[in-house]
Amino acid sequence: LSRETQGSRLSDKQFVQGYIADSYAQLLQFRLMVLYTAWEIDKYNDYKKVRKDIAAVKVAMPTVLHDIAWRAMQVHGALGVTNEMPFLGMVTGAAVMGLADGPTEVHKTTVARQVLRDYQPTTDTWPTEWIPRK
Numbered sequence: 237l238s239r240e241t242q243g244s245r246l247s248d249k250q251f252v253q254g255y256i257a258d259s260y261a262q263l264l265q266f267r268l269m270v271l272y273t274a275w276e277i278d279k280y281n282d283y284k285k286v287r288k289d290i291a292a293v294k295v296a297m298p299t300v301l302h303d304i305a306w307r308a309m310q311v312h313g314a315l316g317v318t319n320e321m322p323f324l325g326m327v328t329g330a331a332v333m334g335l336a337d338g339p340t341e342v343h344k345t346t347v348a349r350q351v352l353r354d355y356q357p358t359t360d361t362w363p364t365e366w367i368p369r370k
Contacts, residue, residue: 255307255308255310255311258303258307259304259307259308270293273293287346287350288347288350291343291350292347294337294343298340301330301333302330302331305323305330306327309321
């Protein structure tokens with residue numbers, strides 16, 4: 237809001253506004269995902285029932301942190317990559333966060349296996365939603 241470039245505030249630039257909108261939406265989605273998972277934990281009190289969503293939160297967090305910090309770093313230009321701003325440390329921290337509770341790939345595998353348990357294979361050669369068959 238306070239930085240100006242090329243005769244107007246940086247916050248008035250559409251590209252920056254796009255970054256802000258993307259970051260806001262991504263953070264809001266993540267917060268709702270965490271709240272939903274916490275609600276499930278309270279409701280079911282059963283780790284196995286909530287395991288998929290806990291793993292999904294663990295998958296999403298490093299990406300959300302990385303993406304938002306990267307956008308903020310970009311908006312701040314050269315200052316954004318100095319040790320005077322926290323963004324570079326956040327981007328690096330996102331990579332560490334992806335490993336802190338096991339590799340992200342392990343959590344993704346957990347999510348995929350849990351999701352696929354709710355579906356059955358088709359007995360036909362073609363997918364069930366294949367339009368010509370319908």
